[in-house]
């Protein structure tokens with residue numbers, strides 16, 4: 158399957174791909190053909206729970222023509238068994254900057270697998286079934302040796318993607334001038350453009366798979382950092398403000414090797430209001446106290 162998509166992508170020029178969602182449609186067709194379960198599930202009914210927290214842009218209703226992927230309801234609980242949290246928008250909402258097929262596979266395949274693998278790792282250890290995802294990640298050295306790496310990789314994968322998907326939105330949302338985050342950015346980086354350049358540089362400097370981050374310490378001081386694989390910055394007890402997924406699975410269908418173009422597009426759909434909400438928690442988030 159991967160080869161089919163890669164071959165398809167190779168046959169189309171980047172200009173063709175960028176100007177419309179042709180690849181999204183074409184690869185979706187191929188994908189559906191090879192993934193009957195995925196396609197069938199997509200057409201199953203879905204009733205969003207209006208009481209879900211922190212989901213300001215709830216998915217209204219399942220549109221049979223939409224590329225919405227199947228999602229489990231969020232039950233508001235943060236412990237084993239972990240759930241795949243729903244996207245806070247339709248999978249095609251970030252077009253043309255992040256294509257529909259990438260979103261479908263990214264969320265409905267990659268992140269689902271992280272959730273399933275995390276649960277599988279914890280299955281035989283009921284003493285940790287009440288621990289939150291953040292507590293597991295901060296205290297990973299206290300876990301049995303044989304599940305430490307699976308928790309780092311899969312628990313980190315779940316945490317990182319939950320943040321990533323929730324700081325994106327259709328059309329993006331601007332940073333409010335004079336907001337605490339805006340002032341902290343100006344103070345540390347001089348300007349928003351300087352910050353974007355640093356985030357981009359961190360994403361490009363990350364060899365192989367990983368993440369570029371904007372994080373805050375307990376004093377509200379911002380830093381740009383990068384992590385490899387699915388490592389988080391929870392172990393450093395830093396509050397994540399936003400992150401950029403620079404794994405190829407986040408961009409390869411549309412951008413191939415042009416990670417820099419994907420990062421430029423990421424900023425077009427970045428929800429700075431979400432980033433402001435995350436930054437506002439820098440004092441209260443203390444993973445060492447979980």
Ligand SMILES: [Fe+2]
Nearest residue numbers: 402404406407
């Ligand atoms: Fe990812």
